[in-house]
Amino acid sequence: MQAKRIFSAFAFTLLTILLLLVVASRSGEAARAAASGDIDASLGPGMPPATEQVSLPGSKPEGQEKGADKPDIDISGWQYIVAGEGSNIGTYTPYVVSIEGTAQYFDERAITPLVDFLNAARAAGYTPYIMNSYRSYSAQEYILNGRASQIAWPNYPTQADYDEAEQYVAAPGESDHQTGLGVDITDRYYSSMNASAMDQTFLTWLRENCAQYGFILRYPAAKESITGWNEPWHFRYVGVEAAEYIMENNLCLEQFVALYE
Secondary structure (H helix, E strand, C coil), X not given: CHHHHHHHHHHHHHHHHHHHHHHHHHHHHHHHHHHHCCCCCCCCCXXXXXXXXCCCCCCCCCCCCCCXXXXXXXXXXXXXXXXXXXXXXXXXXXXXXXXXXXXXXXXXXXXXXXXXXXXXXXXXXCCCEEEECCCCHHHHHHHHHHHHHHHHCCCCCCHHHHHXXXXXXXXXXXXXXXXXXXXXXXXXXXXXXXXXXXXXXXHHHXXXXXXXXXXXXEECHHHHHHHCCCEEEEEEECCHHHHHHHHHCCCCHHHHHHCCC
């Protein structure tokens, strides 16, 4: 009985050694094949070499992901503040100065690019007129209250009246004008803002040339579902680098900022 147990143990040990030799032999063959370029030893059977790019349905090749070429900027900078529905900036108050001595005001840090933009429009044969620029929190609140009161007249406005008013007037803290970086530019004074009544050639010139002065079209028609507005006269300062990227890629400010999240 003792001799039988010794024989069984010897047979088991011999079998184990043989199995290890077979595994080592196959590993060596795989390593030699990988070195020769026949297969990629890091991948399992049937998988392509690691050097081959594989794109799944709906995916983009490496380096082509959304925003891969976006500008190297600090998105927390003052130029990129977003005021809108879901992005209330509270009582944010920039330091503003007069635009060319008028009663319209703009953020002091961007006044020079704005004046350069206006002068370029004049040199091109147009007569730019600033309809609206900086508007404080309290001024926006006053406008909204007035619109709600008109809707409710002769009654006192309810929440429903304010909700309806916000379809036409941004809520306090949600107006791009409060940033001090938004400006409505038209070819002359208008009692009401109606794009169809404006000089379309001038609006096209503004859109096509704004980026070189650091401005973007803040509310493009195609982005109304995101911004909530369609205003071909409203331009916003973000700086040249960001403006060129936004306009070249047909983005709105909300989409641009989202690239850095």
